[in-house]
Amino acid sequence: MNRAPHRAPLVRMSHFSRGNFPATRLRRVRRHDWSRRLVAENQLSVDDLIWPIFVFDGEGRQPIESLPGVDRLGHDQIAEAVQTACRLGIPAIAIFPATPSELKTPDAAEAINPDNLVCRTVRKIKQEAGDALGVICDVALDPYSSHGQDGLVRDSYVINDETVEVLCQQALVQAEAGCDVIAPSDMMDGRIGAIRGTLETAGMTNVQIMSYAAKYASSFYGPFRDAVGSSGNLGKASKSTYQQSPGQSDEALHEVALDLAEGADTVMVKPGMPYLDIVYRVKSTFGVPTFAYQVSGEYAMLSAAANHGWLDRDKVILESLLAFKRAGADGVLTYFAVEAARLLHAAHSQ
Numbered sequence: 010m011n012r013a014p015h016r017a018p019l020v021r022m023s024h025f026s027r028g029n030f031p032a033t034r035l036r037r038v039r040r041h042d043w044s045r046r047l048v049a050e051n052q053l054s055v056d057d058l059i060w061p062i063f064v065f066d067g068e069g070r071q072p073i074e075s076l077p078g079v080d081r082l083g084h085d086q087i088a089e090a091v092q093t094a095c096r097l098g099i100p101a102i103a104i105f106p107a108t109p110s111e112l113k114t115p116d117a118a119e120a121i122n123p124d125n126l127v128c129r130t131v132r133k134i135k136q137e138a139g140d141a142l143g144v145i146c147d148v149a150l151d152p153y154s155s156h157g158q159d160g161l162v163r164d165s166y167v168i169n170d171e172t173v174e175v176l177c178q179q180a181l182v183q184a185e186a187g188c189d190v191i192a193p194s195d196m197m198d199g200r201i202g203a204i205r206g207t208l209e210t211a212g213m214t215n216v217q218i219m220s221y222a223a224k225y226a227s228s229f230y231g232p233f234r235d236a237v238g239s240s241g242n243l244g245k246a247s248k249s250t251y252q253q254s255p256g257q258s259d260e261a262l263h264e265v266a267l268d269l270a271e272g273a274d275t276v277m278v279k280p281g282m283p284y285l286d287i288v289y290r291v292k293s294t295f296g297v298p299t300f301a302y303q304v305s306g307e308y309a310m311l312s313a314a315a316n317h318g319w320l321d322r323d324k325v326i327l328e329s330l331l332a333f334k335r336a337g338a339d340g341v342l343t344y345f346a347v348e349a350a351r352l353l354h355a356a357h358s359q
C-alpha cells in the first residue's frame with residue numbers, strides 16, 4: 010500500500026495518538042475473563058462446522074500420510090462417523106471418494122455411475138441419519154479422471170462446455186441418491202446455471218447448491234490430492250487455466266455474482282486462511298451465506314507444527330476457526346470439525 014510521506018510535526022501526531030488517555034484505557038475490558046466474554050464480537054459454535062470425510066471402497070480405516078489424524082473411512086466406519094457427527098451436533102458432512110485407480114478413466118465415467126462410492130455412501134448416511142445431518146457432495150471430475158483434472162481434457166486443455174454436461178449428470182446421480190447439497194468445486198463457467206436447470210427439470214427444486222465460487226489455483230490442496238489419489242495422476246500439470254490466480258481479488262466478486270445469478274444458494278471461498286480478505290469482501294458485498302474451506306494444506310501445516318510441539322494444537326484449532334467467523338464466514342469446512350466440536354462442548358460444560 011502507498012503511504013503519503015509523513016510530514017506532520019511529531020508533537021501533533023503524538024497528541025492525536027494519545028486520545029483520551031488515561032480516561033480511555035482499552036485494557037479495562039480485557040482485565041477479566043467475564044468481561045472479555047461479555048464484549049466478544051465473534052463466536053465459534055458447533056453450528057458453524059462442516060466435516061469433510063474421505064471414503065474408500067473397503068473395510069476399516071486407511072491413514073493418509075500428509076494428513077496425520079485424518080483417515081479414509083471404509084463402509085463399516087460410516088455409521089460410527091454419522092453417530093459422532095450427530096452426537097456432537099455437527100450440522101453437515103461433506104463426502105470425498107478415493108476411487109480405485111482401475112475405475113479412473115479419461116472421461117471420468119465413474120462420476121456419473123449412480124452406484125458409485127459417493128452415491129452408496131450418501132444412501133448409507135441418509136439411512137442412518139435422515140434429516141438430522143446434511144450431506145454435501147463435491148461436483149468435479151478429479152477423483153474419477155485418470156489425468157487428475159476436474160474436467161474433460163482435449164489437446165491438454167480442460168474443455169468447459171462438454172465438462173459442464175458431465176457435471177450436470179454427476180450432480181443428478183448425487184441428488185437422486187439423497188444428497189442435500191450439491192457443491193461444484195470445478196470452476197467451469199456456467200455450471201451453476203446448468204446444474205440448477207438439471208435439478209429443476211428433474212423436480213428436485215429443494216436441493217441446495219453450495220458453489221465453490223471463488224476457488225484459487227492453490228498449492229495448499231496437496232494433501233487432499235494424496236487423499237483421493239489424484240496427485241500422482243495430475244503430475245506436474247496445474248489447474249491454473251480454470252481455478253483463479255492467487256493475485257486476483259475483484260475477480261472473486263465477479264465469480265460470486267455470476268454463481269448467485271445462476272442459482273447458487275450459498276457460496277464458498279477456498280482456500281481459507283490465506284484468503285480471508287476474499288471471505289470478508291464476499292460476505293460484505295453480497296450478504297449471502299458464505300463458507301470458507303480450511304483446506305488440507307492448512308490442516309497439514311497446523312498439525313505438523315502441533316505434532317512437533319511448536320504450536321498448541323487445541324488453541325490454534327479454535328483460533329484459526331474463529332478467524333473465519335471474524336472475516337464474515339457463516340461456516341467452515343474443516344478437517345478439525347470433530348476435534349473443534351469436542352473442544353467447544355468441553356469449554357461450555359465447565
Ligand SMILES: NCc1[nH]cc(CCC(=O)O)c1CC(=O)O
Pocket residue numbers: 147149151159194195229230231232233234248303304305306
Ligand atoms: N475439485 C476437487 C477438490 N475439492 C476439494 C479440493 C481440495 C480440498 C483440500 O485441499 O482440502 C479439491 C482439490 C483441487 O481442486 O485440486
Ligand SMILES: [Mg+2]
Pocket residue numbers: 196197198199222264267268
Ligand atoms: Mg465461475
